[in-house]
Amino acid sequence: MNMTPLRLIIVPLAIILLASGCLIRSVHPWLSTASRVEAPSLLGVWHQASASEVLFVGGSPESYHLMLTDGDDVSRFTGTLHRLGDTLLLMVGPAEGDGWAHVPGTLLLRADLGDDTLALFTPDLESFASRATAADLALLPGGSQSNGYLLTGTTIDAEAFVRSQLDDPAFFSAKPVYSFRKLR
DSSP: OOOOHHHHHTTTHHHHHHSOOSSEEESSOSSOGGGBOOOGGGOEEEEETTSSOEEEEEEETTEEEEEEEOSSOEEEEEEEEEEETTEEEEEEEEOTTSSOTTSOOEEEEEEEEOSSEEEEEOBOHHHHHHHHHHTTOOBOTTOBTTTBEEEOSOHHHHHHHHHHHTTOGGGBOSSOSEEEEEOO
16 A cells, blocks of 8 residues: 555544554643644645645634545544744644544644645654653553554643753654645
């Protein structure tokens, strides 16, 4: 099966939330509502030039509605945009009515949002375990770089951890998992 980088994260999100995956996810939200921000430029239709996926973003800062399609499959998610210092972060989880909403789990992505570009970066999987251990972050036992990690601590703990890591550029992967252009 040929999977583009976009499909490696967004399309199999439901599967990843059910089983181990090569991602870092949290049972509780990573960030509190106090850091939520509005970015009207996020709304619209986004296309990944290297693939056939199209991402539709609607809704409001309280709950962005994300719909991803490759022309055959459609996946729906909810998301919230947050700002910690100078860093814009997107939390993404399953949408109600998409069949997976009963499964807990939220992904955290750094969002580099330009006028007509959106690049999304995952936390660095390779360094995550050592960072989490040093911060005494609660993780589900059995997580690994090949199986992914599941945070089980509170939103307060997860947000404090993220805040403590943001000054290190290596906290997020150097290469984006998605590079979208806005369709006009």
